Amino acid sequence: MSSVATAPKKGFDFKAFLANNGALVGLVILCLALFIATPRFLTGPNLLNIGIQVSTIAVMAFGMTFVIVAAGIDLSVGSVAALSAMGSSYAVTTSGLPDALAIPVGLAIGALSGWVTGAMSAYGKLPTFIASLAMLTVVRGLTLVISDGRPISTASSVSWLGDDLGPIPMPIIILVVSGLLAAFVLNRTVMGKNSFAVGGNTEAARLSGIPVKRVLVTVFVISGLFAALSGMILAGRLDSAQPTLASGYELDAIAAVVIGGASLSGGVGRISGTLIGALVLAVIRNGLNLLSVSAFWQQVVIGAVIAIAVGFDVLRRKNVKH
Amino acid sequence: MSNDALLVLDKVCKSFGPVQVIEDVTVEVYAGKVSVLLGENGAGKSTLIKMIAGVHEPDAGQILFKGQPVRIRDTKTSEALGIATIHQELNLVPSMTIAENITLGRVPRKFGIINRREMRKIARDALAKLELDLDVNTPVGELGLAQQQLVEIAKALSLDARVLILDEPTAALTTTEIEHLFRVVNQLKTQGVGMVFISHHLDEIAAIGDYVNVLRDGKFIATVPADTDENELVRLMVGRDIDAQFPRVATDVSGQPLLTVEHLSEGALKDISLQIRPGEVVALAGLMGAGRTELIRAIAGADKYASGTVKVSGKKLTSYDVAAATRAGIGHVPEDRKTQGLVLDASVAENIGYATMAATAKNGLVDRKGQKARAQKVAERLRIRMGSIDAPIRSLSGGNQQKAVFGRWFTAGAKVLLLDEPTRGVDVGAKVEIYELINEITASGGCVLMASSELPEVLGMSDRILVMSQGRIAGELSTKEATQDAIMALAISNVHREEEMGIK
Incomplete structure (x- = not known):
């Protein structure tokens, strides 16, 4: 009888910890291996470098977590990041808006793009894969249209996002703050909890009175906002908005969320997991660079890691549910 | 008397982690007889079936097939022994025809090309055994649930199944459809097929069964004749009047x-x-x-x-x-709790709380303590048996899951x-x-x-x-x-x- 309760064990259950934190354990092992393999891994500058590297993908993946928890997928985030970076700078440098408005304009572009994707899938009944795939192309196209295919220099407020605040780079500060914010919204707000219900069982959520369509639109707006932030960090670091900025990043963001333990069928996901997933990807890239592995081989390794990480997770779930 | 039994589960045990789900259970299946497996949800019926089907192996005890000890390691082994399970969720491809479904995985071929004539013949023969008059070219999705079920039985028989396990086959059928199913079962009896039948409907037991094995909390309670009084069956099953x-x-x-x-x-x-x-x-x-x-x-x-x-x-x-x-x-307890009532990955507390989460929120923040306290209170009142209020709802038995859906509306004051x-x-x-x-x-x-x-x-x-x-x-x-x-x-x-x- 399933009601037979296992008495909660006092103290630390190492096996359960391993089972629930596979990605974290993997990350620790990875770091240890790199620490042994190369003295250049565990140095202040290298760790800051990883922090900066991880920030763009992680911030984007935070937003993606909401969409995946709600059983959707957002392929448009890379393009949205580019349009937001481009639009925010264009508004200041070309249209003459005050510099302080650059970031709000960028965020608004992200939110609006997300809203369109969400509305297409919630009200237009397009699968999220298709709606966001369409937006991937449309938004990238718009970026090329306004930039005429050329990079433009960023507004100074956007550049600030790529600078340092004292000894700490701004991207890392934004990473931490936006991560905490995302975790709070996902776990504490009605909106966040609703996305779990919608992703876990849309029909049950609807019959409980949860506004399913509104939830679906909102997760895409959130995803768009985080993508915009991520794009502006990237542009800030480069001091210019490239029309090809962040292209292909959507796949890394999805990989980070999934390595972090979220289920693509919805209803399961954690912001902390997503951060770990993004760190796994960044540390592997960094380590392979330090070990002078060619960029071509890196792609092979990253792909294999994604398959292995998710494979382990599938096995684990299978063992949990008998 | 176990000499002539087709299949015997001899004192089998099974645990999942610390939970013993099956303890020393013995079940015998005879050719041409229907053995009814009776027990409340969670009594261990499905685990027992899974042992026969090769999904789980027993931790202790043995399985005898025609008197010989066998290990049923996986579903392939089970199939090879001639054991077929008809689950509540049918294993048919709706877009494919009856003939294609019946020959799925063993399509007759001629020069490497599908021999459609042979395929239809196999299917027609299989349907004929059940005296089913259906066009084998009909896509299975166009059939009603009852007919789909019969097609699945036909498929099992065309694989030479000698042991047929019917897991709550009547749950979604109308009275006429049940009568038809029982006619088929009786026919299979005369053909020497041994059957295990699971049902929550006590009145069906006397109509179709030969004897009843009663399980309670994973333990074997008794084997009684199928015409045993219903109240007595309930008493055996529940352990109290x-x-x-x-x-x-x-x-x-x-x-x-x-x-x-x-x-x-x-x-x-x-x-x-x-x-x-x-x-x-x-x-x-x-x-x-x-x-x-x-x-x-x-x-x-x-x-x-x-x-x-x-x-x-x-x-x-x-x-x-x-x-x-x-x-x-208004509170709505929908027809199918798994697909319409519950978020199976979420906890008991969350499932109870969905209808009140927005109403009790302050500034858009979930009232976590209050939600949990309300869920706990209603779970106690409705006597929902669970590991804890934070346990995933999928770990509860069907009846307790259903009570949780009621609990949702009780909390909402419906x-x-x-x-x-x-x-x-x-x-x-x-x-x-x-x-x-x-x-x-x-x-x-x-x-x-x-x-x-x-x-x-x-x-x-x-x-x-x-x-x-x-x-x-x-x-x-x-x-x-x-x-x-x-x-x-x-x-x-x-x-x-x-x-x-x-x-x-």
Whole structure:
């Protein structure tokens, strides 16, 4: 009888910890291996470098977590990041808006793009894969249209996002703050909890009175906002908005969320997991660079890691549910 | 006597982690006999079946096939031994034809190309064994559930199955369909097929079974003849006497109608009007497809309706708005708790809390402590048996899951409960507890509209019966004067002659 309760064990259950934190354990092992393999891994500058590297993908993946928890997928985030970076700078440098408005304009572009994707899938009944795939192309196209295919220099407020605040780079500060914010919204707000219900069982959520369509639109707006932030960090670091900025990043963001333990069928996901997933990807890239592995081989390794990480997770779930 | 048994599970045990699910259980299956497996949900029936099917291996004890010990490592081994399981969820591909489904995975070939003629022949032979008259070129998706089930049985037989396990095959069938299934089972008996039959319907046991193996909490309780008295079977299964299978306590019906439906029409529903007063339980009876579920869903705001009104306490509700219906005090326990009622990955507390989460939130933040406390309270009140309030709801038995859906609406303070097959797939003990919840709602001034396909439940738990037929309310009966025959007469009353022909 399933009601037979296992008495909660006092103290630390190492096996359960391993089972629930596979990605974290993997990350620790990875770091240890790199620490042994190369003295250049565990140095202040290298760790800051990883922090900066991880920030763009992680911030984007935070937003993606909401969409995946709600059983959707957002392929448009890379393009949205580019349009937001481009639009925010264009508004200041070309249209003459005050510099302080650059970031709000960028965020608004992200939110609006997300809203369109969400509305297409919630009200237009397009699968999220298709709606966001369409937006991937449309938004990238718009970026090329306004930039005429050329990079433009960023507004100074956007550049600030790529600078340092004292000894700490701004991207890392934004990473931490936006991560905490995302975790709070996902776990504490009605909106966040609703996305779990919608992703876990849309029909049950609807019959409980949860506004399913509104939830679906909102997760895409959130995803768009985080993508915009991520794009502006990237542009800030480069001091210019490239029309090809962040292209292909959507796949890394999805990989980070999934390595972090979220289920693509919805209803399961954690912001902390997503951060770990993004760190796994960044540390592997960094380590392979330090070990002078060619960029071509890196792609092979990253792909294999994604398959292995998710494979382990599938096995684990299978063992949990008998 | 085990010498001539086809299949014997000899003192098998199985644990999952610290939980012992099966302890020293012995079950024997004889050629040409139907062995009924009886037990409440969670008694270990499905684990036992999975051992036979090769999904789980026993930790201790052994499995004998025709007297020889065998290890059933996986489903392939089980199939090779001639064991077939017909699950509630059928393993058919809806878009493929009957012939393609029956030969799935072993398509007859000629020069490497599919031999369609041979394929149809295999399928026709398989259907003929069951005296089924179906066109083998029909896509399976176009068949009704009952026929799909028979196709699956035909498929198993064409694989030379000698042992057939039927896991609650009658759960979703109408009376006529059940009769047909039983005819097929009896025929298989004469062909020497040994069968294991699982059902929650006690009245079916005597009709189809030869003997009954009773399980309780993973332990073997007794083997008794199939014609054992129903009350005795319940006592063996539950381990205590259940005073009444239908403990309806009628309450005074008074005051203004709580739920009023006027001239509601939409697609299959035609001009439905009804009123339910506080304290009343009204049952919706009728054949499958009569529109009971459609009506419940329309009232609950789950589906649109074209015309008509729904009022709660005289206040009109907007159509197709679950949130508005919920605020007005409607609670909807849907037909299928797994696909419509619960978020299986979420905890018991979360599942109970979905209807109150937004209403109790402050500044958009979930009232986590309050939600948990309310869930805990209602879980205790409804006696939901669970590991903890934070346990995933999928770890609960069917009856307890169903009680959690009730708990959701109890917490939300629903006054009008719309129940769609409230005890489907729920065992006897939990059934009675759910009936007691219905009594509780009416005693506190609420009302219940209950759609049910089980006539004993309709007769036992309602005050008034509305019989639906082809989307209309064909008539009303007071429960005191209603009989199964009277209900059935109304249920088929509007059926047009030509459509009746079509059914046959």
